[in-house]
Amino acid sequence: MTFNEGIRTDPNRVKTSRAGTGAAVGGIGGIIALIIFMFTGMDLSGALGGGSTSEAEGISLEHCTTAEAANQYDECRMVATAESLDALWVEALPVQAGVDYVMPSFTVFEGAVNTACGQATSAVGPFYCPADQGVYLDVGFFQQLETQLGAENAPLAQMYIVAHEWGHHIQNQLGYMSQVDTRQTGATSGAVRLELQADCLAGMWVRHASSTIDPESGQAFLVSPTEDELRSALTAASAVGDDRIQERTQGRAIPETFSHGTSEQRMRWFATGYNGGTVQSCDTFSVAGNQL
Secondary structure (H helix, E strand, O other): OOEOOOOEOOHHHOEEEEEOOOOOOOOHHHHHHHHHHOOEOOOOOOOOEOOOOOEEOOOOOOOOOEHHHHHHOHHHHHHHHHHHHHHHHHHHHHHHHOOOOOOOEEEEEEOEEEEOOEEEEHHHOOEEEOOOOEEEEOOOHHHHHHHOOOOOOOHHHHHHHHHHHHHHHHHHHHOHHHHOOOOOOOOOOHHHHHHHHHHHHHHHHHHHHOOOEOOOOOOEOEOOOOHHHHHHHHHHHHHOOHHHHHHHHHOOOOHHHOOOOOHHHHHHHHHHHHHHOOOHHHOOOOOOHHHO
């Protein structure tokens, strides 16, 4: 998707951070963590480092003030996407769910980052920490999305990832996250329902993104997505299905261990949110297991 010329973005909406010298980054443990926790809202403290790493100021976002920058640079696309998500949810959440929207923090980091859920490295992938209501992402992950997971590193695929994590924040505000024990797995588990709902909420944002207004310019944030752009988001959703990841890493899928849903489910619930366009249409917790 393309941001409309004329919109204005505030780089202060996003924090940046990079790991100091000596921080542990990557490795086999990180790859395993990536597979387990990718696109999840669960508490990471039990699986990630319990300590902390020294942090320094991250990449500069001073240039991220225009649509042109958002359409050219990944880090600026994150700023504009965050502001678009804020603009949608500050209006939609009170009307559709009777809850006032509280903005999550959003940190773009390099290497590793300290959170209220524990220390995370880039290998964990994008995540949401309920304890500090923060979304965390290393833009280097977008290249991994293409080279390691087989998805297209396209603008809307990147935005889908951010919108999915925002979906976890919405779930946190609505009380879903506190009701789900994400340690319990299975094809119809609460963990799977949580992830599919976040995919659906991401699709809902895409549906409304081209009509969500930038308050600074009075223009819509984004141009309506093309079929190819929508396909890139669906491909990203498919790439992180439990069945696809398990078949790639262990040769077969084991439904009893699913925590995020299959590739088909993730694409379908994204499409459900896009077509339905409401929080109510994303109620994965009320449907029977065979309808997930």
